[in-house]
Amino acid sequence: MKIKSILPGLVIFLTSMSGYAAETTIAVASNFTKTIEIIGQAFEKETGHQVKFAFGPTGKLYAQIKNGAPFDAFFGADERRPQLTIKDGIGLQQSYFVYAQGQLALYSRDHRVDQNPIAILKAAAFNKLAIANPRTAPYGERAQTFLKQQGLYEGVQSNIVNGESIAHAFQYVATGNAELGFVALSQVVDPQSPIYQKGYYWVLPQSDYKPINQGAVITQRGAKNPVTQAFMAFMKRPQASEIIRRFGYHLPQSAQSNEQ
């Protein structure tokens, strides 16, 4: 085929890509995968725009964004990494907000952690206790701090196994490799979860650990895209809030929209 004959097609193709594309690409921390997919569907249904999500560990997403990844917005698992994008001049300060607060739950298939969690942790009569890596994952850091503050850490230290993310910690418990695990409440209450309504769980009182604030920010790239703005506004609407709560997250006061 001659170059000339494909050229018109190519031109149309390229202009259609660079022109007003009614879509946005957003990087999202793994723990929020399910929730934001459902919000995304609602958003697409209402607006006709398209929203694409890239899921991954927050630190990896941050490294990618810092190195020019084509994301219009960034939903982290903590506040630190989204804040860092602002410091780097990539994220926009005025767009920053806390979109959800993660809740920590202790889960077990066999142990009655719903009745006497502290006694079970104190006895340490289980093979392994899965937590997310405290060095990299906020859920893991909170779990470790909780154990230390309750004076339980020494007793269970040798039973601890670290998942790379809260998803891995969950996997260790769900596959029966660890009898106990600190997981995200969102992983337990999801009706599609492999452990849904199996086993026992205990939701840690919010007063026992620092809130797991998850922050979101629009990037320089996304600021030029009206669909990104529309999606971020949608995130603050009651419809989205309802989905977020249903999946076991709290909403901080600041995340509530004034539009309600």
Place this chain on the structure above:
Amino acid sequence: MMLFGSEINLQPVWLTLEVATYTMVILMLIGTPLAWKMAKMDSSTKVLLEALVALPLVLPPTVLGFYLLIVMNPNGPITEFLRLFGFEGQLTFSKTGLVIGSVFYSLPFAVQPLMHAFESIPSRLLDAAATLRANALDRFFTIVVPLSQRGFLVAATLTFAHTVGEFGVVLMVGGNIPGETRMVSIDIFDHVESLEYTQAHILSALMLMFSFLVLLLVYSLNRRFGVKVG
């Protein structure tokens, strides 16, 4: 330890080398008879085995890791099997479990070069030895092994190197326990995740140099022994 002006914990490096050494030794012991059998097989069974052995090459390591997590769990078949021999404890989250996972993961890198080396030995040599009353074991060690030097060296180097570079399987079945299952690739991942880019750079540079040296070794072995075997 201080390296390039930065504090670096080398424990994951030593652990990685340890796991890779065990894996290599076990794979040479398992891979040699398996490759020999396969080299002597008729086509249909052989094709089936070849496809099975090559699976870890195409499967994403996370898939392999996920299956290993299931079959190695405390009530899984592998653990039950090892209990027959007095094994106590748990496979997942242990060095033993990592070695078992790595053996599956690097199997094709042991079997394929060995099988090709064995196949290239002319059967008339073995027939001639047999007529001189050399038994099967004699024939293997006096004819096959010397003629397959290159295959053995390549298999050993590749299985070792492939284990050093493994990530997905370790991530899934390891549990990131310092000194037990925290291998270099995971450590680098953690450094990147926690934004400790200097440490990540240093460890990554070490890995890069190491991998390059290993490949240099493999290719120079290929050149040196190539003439002798082929």
